Amino acid sequence: MLRKKSIIAVFILLAVWSTLLWIFSRALPDVRPLKDRRYSMTLMVNNAAGKKIPFVLGPRNPRWAPLTAIPAALQWGVIVAEDCSFYQHDGFDFGALRDALWEDLREFEAVRGGSTITQQLAKNLYLSREKSLSRKIKEAIITRKLERHLSKKRILELYLNVIELSPGIYGVGAASEHYFHTAPTDLNFYQSILLAAIIPSPKRYNPYRYPERALDRYKMVVSLLYKAKFITTEQYNIASSVRLDVDPQTNILYIVPVR
Numbered sequence: 209m210l211r212k213k214s215i216i217a218v219f220i221l222l223a224v225w226s227t228l229l230w231i232f233s234r235a236l237p238d239v240r241p242l243k244d245r246r247y248s249m250t251l252m253v254n255n256a257a258g259k260k261i262p263f264v265l266g267p268r269n270p271r272w273a274p275l276t277a278i279p280a281a282l283q284w285g286v287i288v289a290e291d292c293s294f295y296q297h298d299g300f301d302f303g304a305l306r307d308a309l310w311e312d313l314r315e316f317e318a319v320r321g322g323s324t325i326t327q328q329l330a331k332n333l334y335l336s337r338e339k340s341l342s343r344k345i346k347e348a349i350i351t352r353k354l355e356r357h358l359s360k361k362r363i364l365e366l367y368l369n370v371i372e373l374s375p376g377i378y379g380v381g382a383a384s385e386h387y388f389h390t391a392p393t394d395l396n397f398y399q400s401i402l403l404a405a406i407i408p409s410p411k412r413y414n415p416y417r418y419p420e421r422a423l424d425r426y427k428m429v430v431s432l433l434y435k436a437k438f439i440t441t442e443q444y445n446i447a448s449s450v451r452l453d454v455d456p457q458t459n460i461l462y463i464v465p466v467r
Contacts, residue, residue, distance in 0.1 A: 236346060237334050239353045242366065245274070251333065256376030263378055265333075265370050271381030273392045275365040278380055281397045281433075283364065285404030288432040291325040294364070299326045299355040300348075327351050329367045373403060374410045387415070387461045397443075398450060398463035405429045415461055419452045426450075426463075 241247050248266025255261045266272060275283070287294050293301050301324050323331075330350040335343055354363060373383035380403060384392045388399050395403070405425040406413045415422035427448055434444040446465060453462040 273381040277393045279400045282400035285401045289429045299351040332370045
């Protein structure tokens, strides 16, 4: 009798929880308009001074970069560094989350995150940076919506156009102009990998302020690409032997192979 009551109680709790999640989900943003590649939306982001300003994500932004205009090296550099199973998972990578937690515990600090590219996109588009249980639930629901309604390529395209790559600089279009005075289509392999390397922390890996730190991160991404067999041994050796230079007059960043 007691067991029967316990089972009934569990079913009731599950039903209540499912209903609450359904209601919660209905109150969250509709991601389906993002399927249309002509669609643009306005977000509020922080500029370099930390002040909230509007930012347009989509073709109405003159620095919008469609995925076809973003070099493959940049796309795969981001994937191997941020979310290596991006094309396989359904929005969540529990193995990466476990590994991230273990590394954080080992180093006694937040060394790496376990969020997938889709989770990061959900946060950047719709959520604040507060750390709370309700925000994590919202993030999970929006992540599932994004994965259900958008293709992986569309998710990656949106992510690469909204991610912060320098304080107040959002998207690879603006970042290419900021660092190299060029468009994403004209980025070379070295430049593409450096942009991918900056993503986890545009302040920590700022190549102007911390060139050695940025270069170490760049080499790590090159190593990940090599381990994933996206580049040959010869390409790895060449790409690993570089230095960062900055033109003092134009502030253009140069990545120079060391012979």
